[in-house]
């Protein structure tokens with residue numbers, strides 16, 4: 007009798023533990039597997055490598071120590087509050103601007119802050135114009151605004167550099183043609199990096215902000231107007247504060263992306279100040295010290311990670327606090343648009359339009375570069391040729407990079423989809439201790455700079471695999487493929503996971519519960535009922551993850567470059583961009599391939615999912 | 626300081642694509658009147674109110690305040706303050722900030738703003754809620770904040786779109802007396818939208834009954850209740866018996882009808898609203914009695930249900946497969962289902978209506 011009681015009590019206790027941890031009332035294999043696989047995958051391939059790096063960075067002479075951090079923070083090379091260099095150099099032919107040198111760490115922070123500021127200014131302005139006003143040509147704006155989203159690593163920054171040379175198109179127009187500038191201005195170095203990043207990342211702010219604006223319950227603005235508010239006051243007190251979560255999300259992502267970007271510093275590396283950024287320093291040291299587990303690199307990577315995590319943590323806290331679940335009831339949703347006043351027309355066509363056109367010049371430049379023979383001494387490219395494109399198609403030694411990239415990205419997407427569906431399902435449907443952890447882990451890779459993952463993987467795989475294994479980066483038979491697939495699957499998971507999470511949120515849990523109540527297993531209910539309902543979200547997210555995986559740089563040009571025959575196309579593009587000037591055309595041709603892939607993905611997902619476009623956001 | 630406002634709506638038409646939400650609506654609302662727009666869901670009440678507020682532009686017709694055309698004025702130029710059906714509370718502002726917003730726009734001094742917010746919260750019985758955010762309030766509390774926000778600016782014309790729909794029955798009755806009191810006290814014009822006929826009757830100086838974008842009747846609650854002009858109004862305003870009828874003859878200003886196989890005579894011809902074909906007989910349940918009296922007409926049927934409401938008893942009677950409702954203060958002897966019953970009414974209480 008007593009033992010029977012005891013087992014009942016024990017059973018009840020077990021069940022309670024199950025419920026607390028997983029949020030499931032009964033033992034359910036499918037649910038538990040759906041917890042364990044994503045958790046294990048992200049733990050092994052993200053947390054452990056980062057921990058490995060932490061260990062290296064905090065060890066000195068075999069003991070825990072802050073030595074490497076102290077050493078970094080005490081060097082003027084890394085932090086120099088008194089800047090080196092001058093704002094500009096006035097040479098006889100032109101004015102040269104490359105930025106001040108505050109040391110590697112401060113440089114990275116300053117660049118990221120300026121980029122964020124600039125991108126936010128441009129992104130919010132454009133989002134407001136597109137949200138509020140109807141004007142002739144608006145649909146053209148809408149299409150143009152997608153163009154800066156097309157990623158062409160290295161080459162877009164390279165084109166920005168071409169544009170701002172003393173004989174580039176910028177000076178050709180403003181100095182030679184119009185004559186506003188008394189002397190040509192040559193922009194390079196950190197300032198060049200800043201401009202290249204700002205025009206590459208402002209669409210992230212634009213899209214997040216635009217989505218926030220569109221989500222504002224129109225009656226909130228109407229009520230303010232009805233109480234007498236109008237114009238700028240309305241914008242300042244109602245519209246902007248309501249869109250703030252979206253603006254903040256876009257700005258933070260921009261900050262993180264700028265901080266972790268390696269493409270622009272590499273494209274501008276000929277100005278040595280552009281090398282004085284954290285990412286470039288890690289990369290540079292990685293190249294020169296391969297084979298050696300450098301604690302200094304690890305420490306630098308930890309600092310980069312910390313900065314990025316800090317930004318990420320702030321925004322997550324802020325956005326979840328301020329997530330205005332719009333409390334609409336009985337209101338009708340429509341977007342409040344107005345016709346601009348005459349002076350607003352003037353602003354739209356003389357300031358906003360040229361600005362948008364300016365921000366798509368990198369992509370136009372990439373295409374021009376891809377199809378031209380020469381573009382070095384003239385403001386515009388010369389000599390049309392199909393040679394570069396046809397070489398990609400015909401030359402097996404070039405073609406294989408494209409094939410490698412597609413293979414790796416595609417395999418990574420398969421992993422991403424399986425893990426994202428499991429993770430989003432359990433974190434959405436169950437309320438256990440683990441649910442929010444799973445959810446957070448799927449978004450977490452957004453906050454981890456690519457170069458940090460690259461270094462972490464290098465140390466991790468070098469230490470856990472046998473010396474001669476194909477997975478060991480130090481072995482002669484090393485094949486970077488599997489590691490790249492894992493890296494892509496971790497780094498690009500958030501896009502798919504968020505999209506699926508949003509999809510599952512739209513489907514009421516009672517749909518599966520009804521199926522289970524009628525005798526179906528959870529597995530069958532999820533596969534037969536939920537998955538078909540969220541197919542569009544899966545597809546949209548997978549598409550986005552795919553194009554971002556194709557254009558991944560940090561891991562590709564470090565670990566991927568260790569064995570060039572198995573390298574992805576971005577690794578080859580890097581090689582081309584840093585070698586002799588003429589090879590930039592080939593890099594641009596590869597960039598053109600990436601553009602083509604991205605446009606196909608956008609068109610495909612627009613047709614299939616009927617959404618206007620998928621985009622990145624943290625919500 | 627506060628000027629009274631008259632509102633004139635002249636043949637206003639509003640289309641949303643295929644849907645014609647308002648089909649030529651004309652109305653005149655007097656100074657200091659509490660005027661109610663009453664009608665079923667989707668009949669165009671909100672649309673009309675939004676046109677008056679200046680949030681919607683009519684496709685045809687004009688709107689006048691105090692005789693001057695305001696059709697082209699923006700909502701912020703009209704001073705007609707609207708309480709939205711969905712409250713429209715700003716989620717990024719506290720209750721205090723929400724209520725103070727309109728006062729700040731009007732450049733009211735700080736101390737006075739404090740005072741007015743306090744008073745507005747007292748009026749809606751939400752003292753002490755200043756620092757809450759709208760998401761931390763229940764639906765009914767949110768609705769009262771929306772009301773307070775409008776009252777605080779002391780508008781000359783107040784537009785209320787179902788402002789009490791989310792309150793419990795007791796609070797709703799209290800708040801509607803409060804609205805009436807405020808309207809008297811501030812001497813303002815109020816246009817009040819509701820689909821609750823009881824609320825409309827209790828509150829209004831005059832009521833406009835709307836249906837499918839058309840105003841069916843305008844009048845005092847009493848007029849509308851007692852002399853509905855259309856079958857729709859008769860049906861919508863309280864419980865009513867509406868039965869198809871045929872005029873047999875009219876003699877000396879009195880009509881004789883056939884209703885459900887009964888011959889009913891002595892109905893005053895002035896109670897025939899509309900022309901003489903396709904008519905409906907209507908009589909309120911409380912105008913019917915169980916005891917005969919001088920000059921009464923009668924129906925015969927069987928008892929179907931007896932429902933006890935407290936201050937009256939409703940008897941549902943089946944006459945030839947049609948339900949007929951009778952309300953009496955009390956029953957002298959119990960009735961059983963299936964009992965034969967005869968009910969009596971005065972032919973002067975009968976109104977004949979058209980579809």
Ligand SMILES: Nc1ncnc2c1ncn2[C@@H]1O[C@H](COP(=O)(O)OP(=O)(O)OP(=O)(O)O)[C@@H](O)[C@H]1O
Nearest residue numbers: 338641644646665666667668669670671672673820
């Ligand atoms: N912006 C709009 N777009 C399309 N149709 C609309 C719009 N606004 C109103 N309508 C339509 O016009 C008609 C009248 O709507 P309105 O909101 O005025 O009704 P209502 O009487 O306020 O209803 P309720 O009592 O449900 O609030 C409805 O058929 C509605 O669907």
Ligand SMILES: [Mg+2]
Nearest residue numbers: 670671672710
């Ligand atoms: Mg309405």
